Amino acid sequence: MRQELLSLPKGLAEEVSRNLVMVARLIDEDPEQAYAYARIALRLASRVAAVREAAGFAAYATQKYSEALAEFRASKRMTGSVELWPVMADCERGLGRPERALAMAGEPEVQKLDKAGQVEMRLVAAGARRDMGELDAAIVTLQSPELASNSVQPWTARLRYAYADALLAAGREDEAREWFAKTLEADKDGATDASDRLAEIDGVEFVDAAAVEEEEADLADDLDDADDEDEAEVAAAERAADQAEYYDEDDEEYEPLDEADVDVTDEIVVVEDDERDKA
Numbered sequence: 001m002r003q004e005l006l007s008l009p010k011g012l013a014e015e016v017s018r019n020l021v022m023v024a025r026l027i028d029e030d031p032e033q034a035y036a037y038a039r040i041a042l043r044l045a046s047r048v049a050a051v052r053e054a055a056g057f058a059a060y061a062t063q064k065y066s067e068a069l070a071e072f073r074a075s076k077r078m079t080g081s082v083e084l085w086p087v088m089a090d091c092e093r094g095l096g097r098p099e100r101a102l103a104m105a106g107e108p109e110v111q112k113l114d115k116a117g118q119v120e121m122r123l124v125a126a127g128a129r130r131d132m133g134e135l136d137a138a139i140v141t142l143q144s145p146e147l148a149s150n151s152v153q154p155w156t157a158r159l160r161y162a163y164a165d166a167l168l169a170a171g172r173e174d175e176a177r178e179w180f181a182k183t184l185e186a187d188k189d190g191a192t193d194a195s196d197r198l199a200e201i202d203g204v205e206f207v208d209a210a211a212v213e214e215e216e217a218d219l220a221d222d223l224d225d226a227d228d229e230d231e232a233e234v235a236a237a238e239r240a241a242d243q244a245e246y247y248d249e250d251d252e253e254y255e256p257l258d259e260a261d262v263d264v265t266d267e268i269v270v271v272e273d274d275e276r277d278k279a
Contacts, residue, residue, distance in 0.1 A: 031061035049078035065094035098128035157187035
């Protein structure tokens with residue numbers, strides 16, 4: 001990439017580079033924002049293959065498959081590399097054209113891919129088979145020396161996971177469990193949810209500790225609110241009792257006060273009967 005950017009004026013190259021760095025940083029956590037940066041880089045340097053490729057991946061991450069495919073094709077024309085062939089085929093799947101993805105899996109370009117690229121192409125082809133409702137064919141497509149190997153490679157976990165998932169979809173639960181377990185052995189970085197799938201098959205239900213703590217905190221807040229309400233009710237009852245104590249209901253001038261009209265801070269004067277008669 002750096003070599004390609006050297007063909008640009010220094011200031012422009014730095015600006016494009018900054019945008020590409022942001023694409024790489026954000027594409028997993030905020031693909032829409034990554035896409036925005038990619039569009040800026042594309043506007044500045046559309047004739048740089050690395051920029052077209054980055055724009056393609058940003059569009060792919062936001063499921064803009066038609067746009068992604070166009071950018072990948074442009075990058076391939078500029079470089080002559082077939083490295084993007086599997087993701088181009090997956091764009092065809094995203095566009096609802098699994099038959100085209102399968103056709104690409106049989107093209108000579110696949111033979112030019114490295115081992116990782118060929119495994120990726122196999123995954124795309126199996127996905128296309130499933131898109132077409134050909135579940136058994138998808139399972140057969142994934143059966144390969146790479147799947148059978150005990151060696152753990154960067155693609156091993158994803159390949160085993162796809163195979164386990166296809167087996168489970170076909171109702172072959174025991175085999176699926178075995179391969180989810182093998183996936184877990186290879187998935188040191190936790191890139192898949194194989195552990196959750198295993199637990200689901202075994203009927204194990206995990207408890208979210210954070211959710212439990214939040215629920216307990218909410219319960220404590222509710223109890224505090226209830227205590228406050230109880231205290232308010234007690235205070236109101238005491239005020240009502242005070243009111244009954246200082247006013248005589250047999251007095252013709254007696255008018256009961258609403259609870260809200262009684263202020264416990266007001267000074268209450270008690271007038272004796274004799275003094276009232278003198279008045």
